[in-house]
Amino acid sequence: MALPVNIEELIHGETVEWARIELKKGWNAKKVMHTMCAFANDIHNWGGGYLIVGVEEVDGQAKLPPEGIEQSTIDGIQKELLQLSHRITPNYFPIVEPYILDQKHILVIWCPAGDFRPFSAPASLEKGAHRNYYIRLNSNTVIAPQHSAEYNRLMELAARIPFDDRVNNQASIDDLDLGLIREYLQEIKSGLFEDSAHLPLADLCRTMHIAKGPNEDIRPVNVGLLFFSKEPHQFFDRAWIELVIHKGNSGKDFEEKYYKGPLHKQLREALYFIKNNIVSEQVIKHADKAESDRFFNYPFGAIEEVLANAVYHKSYEHGAPIEIQIFPDRITILSHPGPVPPVNAHVMANQKQIIAREYRNRRIGDFLKELHLTEGRGTGFPTIYKALADNGSPTPTFETDEASYVMVVIPIHDRFKGTESDGAGDGVSDDVKAPKFNTLNDVIVFCDQVSDQAGNQVSNQVSNQVSKQVKTLVEQNVNDKVLSILAFLEKGPKSMSELLSHIGVSKQTKNKRKYIDPLFDIDWLAYTIPENPRDRNQKYKITESGKKLLKILNK
The missing domain is CATH 3.30.565.60 (Heat Shock Protein 90)
Incomplete structure (x- = not known):
């Protein structure tokens, strides 16, 4: 199963700090175990880290193309990782995923911060080896010597979980919105996006570490509610x-x-x-x-x-x-x-x-x-x-x-002199300004936040040139059937079969994923029976955000 990160950006250090990434040219069980222990201890509350096997580090950067590891060794490494997990006390199990990068096999080991600090690991793989507490200092895995400041700090953190990573017992897994989760995975270009279409919600949330617990009582963690519930302020007072x-x-x-x-x-x-x-x-x-x-x-x-x-x-x-x-x-x-x-x-x-x-x-x-x-x-x-x-x-x-x-x-800038029309003199203009769309996200945000009054005026405010730019952004980043689908839905709710037939494609799951799901995920479409997505009478309808987009596209 894929990980909820963009692997290309991860390896280039674009979204995760280098101190949280350990590159290994080849497999070294002892060093991997020590680094897993250090990431689990997460002494700085950075959120754990990633071990990448098959990529060499040169001057703190990934050497690409990667050296890679032999495909035939991957299963054996994964079995050995399970044994290493049992050697760490308390037992700690990272999330492991093989990837192909530049036609080479690599192994990405995601080590989230552990809930039961402090963790210790044996100094070697020999039976009866002395145990140490390992931590990360800058980009290195080191021992926290007894009675040192680092050791004392680790003891202070014993079983102390930051608020955003705690289970929320006042919420249920159903308070997490699948559409929001899939929209996020699609935006960051995670390989997990494709898997999320058929994974049970509980399994998907566990993979992303936004829910914890046994099947009979799985609960969301606070960060999951903050990002993937539609109204976080229901769980966190005035979180806006x-x-x-x-x-x-x-x-x-x-x-x-x-x-x-x-x-x-x-x-x-x-x-x-x-x-x-x-x-x-x-x-x-x-x-x-x-x-x-x-x-x-x-x-x-x-x-x-x-x-x-x-x-x-x-x-x-x-x-x-x-x-x-x-x-x-x-x-x-x-x-x-x-x-x-x-x-x-x-x-x-x-x-x-x-x-x-x-x-x-x-x-x-x-x-x-x-x-x-x-x-x-x-x-x-x-x-x-x-x-x-x-x-x-x-x-x-x-x-x-x-x-x-x-x-x-x-x-404010010392030399800035506002005019009545530019909004600088009194802080903001009285009229809604013509929006500027540079990315697809600009379009999504505008459709989400603009007022109904502004939405009714948008066709008068947006120039033909901007409308064409929006159409290009939508077609390139979503699909070229968006205008046709939204215009058809303006006439009333339609079934999946009716929608696919209208745009001239066959009723297949791959066409639904390509043409309908992306619009649903970014809130331009909605279910007519949201409480039961699998209802046989289920249909799709256009949302208010979708109507505003349609006005822009129809300019």
């Missing part, structure tokens, strides 16, 4: 983003917006609104030179990084939303609680690069990184400062009482 637009500094004239739903969707929707309604560019021409000065009131890259980090590091045990306040001269982003030690107010105010010892949410970060919504450890602060410096903006301010909150203040 609030955006307040102030018309002035008096605090009396303002407009509020709420972004709810799965974490990645609310993050994208809030960023989409800010990008298209708050961020504005100003151009100053000079009589004595051809080049003009161009700058933004706020560089979008800085806002994106600050808000993504707020979602990543917020505590979802606290009933407090992330708050974005947009004033005429600044944007503030507030999240709760304070930073994780040893980061404090002095560090935040004086260091432009911060690498935390541990993270509050080890699993949330992994999902955001796979979706390219945040980067690796320690990259947030440099990204924010660079985006502001490149735009010529003032430096940001970081405030915290070290216990209850972190607030980032992004000041």
Whole structure:
């Protein structure tokens, strides 16, 4: 069974930090066992790691094409891995998957952080060997010597599971939405996407480590509910983003917006609104030179990084939303609680690069990184400062009482002079701006978040050129039958047979997966009987998001 990650990006270190990846040219049972133990101990709450057998490491990077391993040895290695799992105490079982990379066989061993720390392993494979506690320091697997700071830290973590990785006993496996899960797997290009079409939901969730427990009482973990339930705030009080637009500094004239739903969707929707309604560019021409000065009131890259980090590091045990306040001269982003030690107010105010010892949410970060919504450890602060410096903006301010909150203040560009039409003078324009679509996700987010009134106006706001661009994006990333399917469904709900017949293809599972499932997964289609997907009277209907897309495509 495939793993819920993009293997190509994993091997290139694009979504998982190198400290969490161990490359092995060949099989070495003892070293693999020690690294499995270290990833299971997860002393920094990074979320475990990955062992890749068959790929050599050169100067901290994967040497490609890979050396590979003999196909005939894979079964034997997997059997030996099971024996090694029993040598670790408590017993620890990673998830193993063979892959073919550049026509070479490799083995990817996913070692999620263990729930029953601390784990120990024998120093050698010989009977009666002395046992050690192994941990990861930077990119190395080392022993945590007794009474050392690392050893004491590991003992403190005994059976302590970060909140986002804990089982939620107030929810059931049915609270996880299969459509959201498949949409995520498709977006990150995981090989598990194809398997997910026929896997039982419980097995799929176990494979992704978003549910735990025996078959008779399998329960979702918190990170699964945060990303793959339609309304996470039902389980986590006020787990949403609030955006307040102030018309002035008096605090009396303002407009509020709420972004709810799965974490990645609310993050994208809030960023989409800010990008298209708050961020504005100003151009100053000079009589004595051809080049003009161009700058933004706020560089979008800085806002994106600050808000993504707020979602990543917020505590979802606290009933407090992330708050974005947009004033005429600044944007503030507030999240709760304070930073994780040893980061404090002095560090935040004086260091432009911060690498935390541990993270509050080890699993949330992994999902955001796979979706390219945040980067690796320690990259947030440099990204924010660079985006502001490149735009010529003032430096940001970081405030915290070290216990209850972190607030980032992004000041407006000193030379920015807004106009009534660009929204910079009062924080936002009164009219909905014509959206900018650069990726398929821009289209999906627009259809999800735009108001009904704006949806009715969209055909007047979007130019023919943009409409053609959207059509190209949809056809290239989904399929070329989308317009035909949506237009047919506008006349009323249709069965799968009717839909496939309408677009001129045979009634086969492969055609359903190609033409219907992708639209269902991104919420442009919905069931007429959602409580029983296998009902023999089941039909498909167009959603509100699908109707808005159809208006764009019909421009």
